[in-house]
Amino acid sequence: MRSHTADFGLLSGDFVPSEGAAAIWRDLCGEAVAASAADPALARAMNSAVLYHGSFAQALGHRIALKLADHDIDVDELQAVVVQALINEPDIIAAAAADLRAIRERDPSNAEILTPFLYFKGFLALQGQRIAHWLWHHRRIHLARHLQSRISEVLGVDIHPAARMGRGIMLDHGSGLVIGETAVVEDDVSILQNVTLGGTGKEAGDRHPKIRRGVLIGAGAKILGNIEVGVGAKVGAGSVVVDPVPPYTSVVGIPARVVGKTHTSLPGLTMEPSIDGPDYVI
Structure with missing residues (x-):
């Protein structure tokens, strides 16, 4: 050889x-x-x-x-x-x-x-x-x-080869992470363990989430379908997200809902887990 x-x-x-x-x-x-x-x-x-x-x-x-x-x-x-x-x-x-x-x-x-x-x-x-x-x-x-x-x-x-990944990404721990074929993860995103960026199982074509710049995704979160998680959003640990997430907002729960006030930072960079409002932590 x-x-x-x-x-x-x-x-x-x-x-x-x-x-x-x-x-x-x-x-x-x-x-x-x-x-x-x-x-x-x-x-x-x-x-x-x-x-x-x-x-x-x-x-x-x-x-x-x-x-x-x-x-x-x-x-x-x-x-x-x-x-x-x-x-x-x-x-x-x-x-x-x-x-x-x-x-x-x-x-x-x-x-x-x-x-x-x-x-x-x-x-x-x-x-x-x-x-x-x-x-x-x-x-x-x-x-x-x-x-x-x-x-x-x-x-x-398990990240599909076709998924589009930006730069400055932190996959913390990594264990159990699944990212589907048509998913997009932009720059400066932080994702904790056991997260799924998946499809709903019903559709073909462009069927996976689009994670915009500076998003923080907590451990065990499931984001399903061709939906957008906006710039600077936070997704709480264990949440199931099936609807779009507006920029600079925080969502938690099953199904996930917006909680607290909007913010101006990029939590994917700051790793700030708290949510301004009720006592939620990512």
């Missing part, structure tokens, strides 16, 4: 990273060095995952391939696929960097880049979906489906 070292050379040579990706790479390398120094038992892992690579794109491609390879498509084969996607669609790298910044800024349990890059299921699943999305739109449907299946099996996250 041929080596793909030459392919990865394109990612560190001809491929010019965005300023955001370059900054993330500097932080990632610094944190990997510090982790190795603090615990020598981690030195080999830090070298393999981060420090032996020449760029954020290289390290990310290797991490995705390592997580999702199996006996059907091994690491080298999958790595070659990922490299092709990253070279042809460099916005994937910029989006991944924005996702890591989002996690560092919004997750109170994490103040670094290294841990989500290595271990967070939501982050890794989203980057795998970005590769599958590229494959889907280049008529490599079965390979995209294969990646979707592997992401679901390994990481417990």
